[in-house]
Amino acid sequence: MSRLLDRLQSEMAALDAQQLRRSRHIAETACAPEQALTLAGTSQPRTMLGFSSNDYLGLAAHPALAAAWAEGAALYGTGSGGSHLIQGHSRAHSQLEERLAAWMSPFIPEARSLFFCTGYMANLAVLSALGGADAVIFSEALNHASLIDGARLAKARVVRYAHCDMAALDAQLAACDAPVKLIVSDAVFSMDGHIAPVADLLALAERHDAWLVIDDAHGFGVLGATGRGVLQALGLRSQRLVLVGTLGKAAGVAGAFVAAHRTVVDYLVQRARPYIFTTAAPPAVAHALLASLTLIEGEEGAQRRLRLQARIAQLRLGLQAVLPADGSAWLAPSPTAIQPLMLGDNARAMRVTAQLDALGIRVGAIRPPTVPAGTARLRIALSASHSEADVARLVDAVGQALAQPLMKPAKEPA
Incomplete structure (x- = not known):
């Protein structure tokens, strides 16, 4: 031993x-721009102004979602009790899937949706089910780890x-004679922030008779007139x-979904092992998500997206000066809300x-292996909940940090 x-x-x-060692910090309070954190290697919490969360619309601590979660727990209890195909598929899960299918139907004809506990699980499910032995997967070089693992x-x-x-x-697609081809890409690249050429990818999928699998983890809720994402x-x-x-990002709750033609979703129910062989998420999660979708597509969601765009523009202008x-x-x-400050060296x-x-x-x-060697960076993530003063404080702090002699950290941040 x-x-x-x-x-x-x-x-x-x-x-x-x-x-390259990773560490964990303890969040003592709800996700918000100012949050009490106990940093790794310390014993006392500090109130920190955070720019690391994926809570892009600032909904993670929204009182309406907390109330909906509590209501869902009162209606359905705290656990689902089983997998979706045994006894765990609740009315809340069904309503959420119907709502998401309606959201995506303008972009995917005859759309249905399938709810998963996590986005990682959803990507594993899609690629392992559709990527049979007679298929070839064409995977973007900067795809998220969940797509790589799928x-x-x-x-x-x-x-x-x-x-x-x-x-x-x-050229790669043209040289492939496999009966099934899958083009797979992030919509918004999670460590770089830019948007994939999804329209061009779809044109190639049409030309070469392929599926196009798009992971819109960082676009859903943020992109589009009503937050329905990159499509x-x-x-x-x-x-x-x-x-x-x-x-669990802009929507402020948890879980993920797959939206596709009804035949694809029916096939996933039969063949996607990460869906079949896991306990369904608590119904209260789905119940809270129904409230989140209402916020995202309504006036409040529109205003939050406008505030987020204003903070992005402010940050970029401010950092260029320092x-x-x-x-x-x-x-x-x-x-997008993901703004990488490139430093190169770990x-x-x-x-x-x-x-x-x-x-x-x-x-x-x-740092690597999350990003390629030599491209270490600070991943600045903005939220609609950040104020103009918050971003100004960040810009000033970055200017100070870059101007100071580099000091050795007491403990490695995550």
């Missing part, structure tokens, strides 16, 4: 040497295409579309994060 533990400890030491779980052969390189993908924002419509939407002239740190191009990213911590600002340092 000592030999086995020594092996693990040796691997952990290697992570330490490369500034492709690994599938029996299909996997072909990786260069980031947003439509010419290369076109609404781009005005796309096709039976070839298989959309995965996350409900970034070093030598180009040693730069803001990657992004029109150690530097860790040190700048520690300097921001000292100023009461919490921004996560993102």
Whole structure:
């Protein structure tokens, strides 16, 4: 046993040497711009101004959603009691799926939807079910880990295409004679913030008779006139579309859904192992999500999206004025709530994060393997709940941190 533990400890030491160890912090209060956090290696909570949450619309602590969750628990109890195909599929789950199908029907003819406990699970389900032995999966180079793992779980052969390189993908598809082809991409790239060329991907899917699987984790609720995501924002419509939407980010609750043609969803119910062989999420989650969808598509959701866009514009303008002239740190191009401040070196990213911590600002340092080697960054995530003063404080703190001599962090942030 000592030999086995020594092996693990040796691997952990290697992570330490490369500034790649991950740590967890404890959130003591609800998700909000100002949140009490007990940082790793400390014992007392501090109130920090956070820019790491995916709560893009600021709904995670919305009183209407908390009330709907409590109402759902009163109606259905705290647990589902079983899988969706045994006894766990509640009226709340059914209503949520019907509502989401109606949301997506303008973009996917004869749409149905299927609710999952997490977005990770939804991606595993779609790719492992549709990616049979006679299929080839064409996977974007910067896809999220859940899409990569879903492709690994599938029996299909996997072909990786260069980031947003439509010419290369076109050639790869043309050279493939498999009877089933799946093009798979994030809609908004989670560590870079820019939007995939989804219209071009759909055109290739039409040309080469392929499915197009789009993970809209960071676009759902934020993009489009009523927050229905990238398909609404781009005005796309096709039976070839298989959309995965996350409900624990902009929607402020938890879970995910797959929206596709009714035949695809019926097939997933029969063949998607991550759906069949797991306990359904608590019905109260689905009940709260129904309230979230009402907020997202209504006037309040529209106003929150406008505020978010204003904070994005403010941040980008402000940071351009404080970034070093030598180009040693730069803001990657992004029109979304995800704003990557590129630092390159792992150690530097860790040190700048520690300097921001000292100023009461919490921004996560993102390092390999989440991003390619040499592209360590601060992933600044904005919310509609951030005020103009919050963003101004962040800009000032980043300017101070980048101007100071780099100090060694006491503990590694996550």
